[in-house]
Amino acid sequence: MSSTVYDxxxxxxGSVGMPSAMALAEQGLKVLCLDAFASGGQGSNKCALGGIxxxxxxxxxxxxxxxxxxxxxxxxxxxxxxxxxxxxxYAFVAYRPEDExxxxxxxxxxxxxxxxxxxxxxxxxxRVAPGLLRDGLLxxxxxxxxxxxxxxRSNLAFQRRAVALGVxxxxxxxxxxxxxxxxxxxxxxxxKGGFATGCVINAAGAWAxxxxxxxxLDAPVAPDCHExxxxxxxxxxxxxxxxxxxxxxxxxxxxxxxxxPGQVIxxxxxxxxxxxxxxxxxxxxxxxxxRRMVELMPKLGNLKVRRTWRGLYPMTPDGSPIVGRxxxxxxxxxxxxxxxQGYMLGPGVGALVARIATGAFRDGDDAILRExxxxxxxxxxxALG
Ligand SMILES: Cc1cc2nc3c(=O)[nH]c(=O)nc-3n(C[C@H](O)[C@H](O)[C@H](O)COP(=O)(O)OP(=O)(O)OC[C@H]3O[C@@H](n4cnc5c(N)ncnc54)[C@H](O)[C@@H]3O)c2cc1C
Numbered sequence: 001m002s003s004t005v006y007d008x009x010x011x012x013x014g015s016v017g018m019p020s021a022m023a024l025a026e027q028g029l030k031v032l033c034l035d036a037f038a039s040g041g042q043g044s045n046k047c048a049l050g051g052i053x054x055x056x057x058x059x060x061x062x063x064x065x066x067x068x069x070x071x072x073x074x075x076x077x078x079x080x081x082x083x084x085x086x087x088x089x090y091a092f093v094a095y096r097p098e099d100e101x102x103x104x105x106x107x108x109x110x111x112x113x114x115x116x117x118x119x120x121x122x123x124x125x126x127r128v129a130p131g132l133l134r135d136g137l138l139x140x141x142x143x144x145x146x147x148x149x150x151x152x153r154s155n156l157a158f159q160r161r162a163v164a165l166g167v168x169x170x171x172x173x174x175x176x177x178x179x180x181x182x183x184x185x186x187x188x189x190x191x192k193g194g195f196a197t198g199c200v201i202n203a204a205g206a207w208a209x210x211x212x213x214x215x216x217l218d219a220p221v222a223p224d225c226h227e228x229x230x231x232x233x234x235x236x237x238x239x240x241x242x243x244x245x246x247x248x249x250x251x252x253x254x255x256x257x258x259x260x261p262g263q264v265i266x267x268x269x270x271x272x273x274x275x276x277x278x279x280x281x282x283x284x285x286x287x288x289x290x291r292r293m294v295e296l297m298p299k300l301g302n303l304k305v306r307r308t309w310r311g312l313y314p315m316t317p318d319g320s321p322i323v324g325r326x327x328x329x330x331x332x333x334x335x336x337x338x339x340x341q342g343y344m345l346g347p348g349v350g351a352l353v354a355r356i357a358t359g360a361f362r363d364g365d366d367a368i369l370r371e372x373x374x375x376x377x378x379x380x381x382x383a384l385g
Contacts, residue, residue, distance in 0.1 A: 002193060004196075006197040009197045014035075015045040015338065015346040016342055016346050019071075019351075021033040022161050023347075041155030045342070048228075049267050052072055084153055085147060088257060110143075117141055122137045130237070154346075170192075184331050225310055225311075227311075230307060234258075242256055254266070264300065290305070321338050324356065327374070335349050
């Protein structure tokens with residue numbers, strides 16, 4: 001057992017664990033962050049496309065992603081490292097009346113939550129996303145303050161700052177048990193040793209359920225498989241992330257954007273969902289998504305695809321994260337179940353984790369914590385996934 005007693009131990013150095021460790025240290029806490037992989041961001045973080053939007057339907061996700069956007073967009077000026085942040089916006093396109101209706105209805109919630117978002121008629125949308133198929137286009141929502149950045153650059157930048165603030169990192173080290181005494185966390189055991197703490201943060205992503213079980217708890221988080229792909233870099237031609245919510249055989253929605261260095265990065269939501277933790281890419285994904293992308297924006301047919309990959313979404317039954325203290329084990333905090341938005345939620349959730357750990361809450365936190373509570377009834381779902 002190490003002689004250092006940590007104020008907080010973060011399990012997982014991914015999209016959520018890394019900014020959580022940083023935010024906890026910013027509050028003056030002595031923090032240890034442990035990850036089973038050889039370096040930060042090697043779980044689902046490195047599989048994310050890099051899309052960052054506050055355009056959601058659930059108020060808590062909107063609030064947390066607005067916090068994340070503030071951090072991503074100001075990071076380079078504040079800390080010097082480039083995250084390849086680009087404020088290109090998000091465009092949800094509508095080709096079916098039911099999609100137009102749903103997106104317009106959501107605008108009411110989104111505007112009430114303070115989002116800069118509006119409806120664009122077809123010609124205006126084509127100016128924002130030139131090359132979209134004009135035939136049948138009914139318009140779409142456009143949120144210019146959303147954007148994108150590099151998940152691996154972000155993870156490394158957050159780690160650098162965390163180290164500068166005194167966070168200890170231990171990689172290649174798996175947590176094997178959360179130690180408890182009289183209903184309280186007292187430390188963690190790993191495959192290499194043990195560490196004392198009164199506060200553990202579960203930020204174990206797709207593996208969150210098994211980590212909760214290490215403390216005698218449970219969490220309704222199950223991994224499901226999603227593939228992404230990337231093209232060669234080309235000259236800038238597209239600003240926003242384009243999201244098409246129409247279903248097609250094999251997939252629900254699909255989306256793509258041009259990353260700041262020039263590559264087009266793309267992904268779809270498999271339908272039906274592929275539940276499980278198999279991270280091997282398939283031969284079905286590329287032909288299906290390529291067809292959809294070229295139909296929506298024919299000029300994409302000129303691009304060469306460099307590679308595809310498969311990663312895991314840490315899914316919850318209602319599509320919203322689980323963040324908050326456990327009612328059963330004092331000193332245990334969940335920051336899990338980020339579904340398809342863990343990269344964009346990471347900094348906002350990390351800052352919230354630090355406020356939970358220190359008790360220094362902000363106006364509006366109670367509503368967010370109610371919505372994301374580990375003990376909520378899991379019904380309903382997120383309209384925009
Ligand atoms: C194809 C694809 C595209 C995506 N695109 C986007 C996007 O554009 N924008 C977006 O916001 N999100 C996107 N996502 C989702 C995003 O990747 C995830 O929601 C996010 O990475 C989850 O973050 P996390 O910190 O919860 O998990 P992770 O980043 O996976 O981190 C969890 C960490 O916990 C560690 N761990 C687990 N168990 C233990 C243990 N026992 N001991 C020690 N360490 C442990 C793991 O090693 C891992 O590093 C995408 C995902 C995929 C697959």
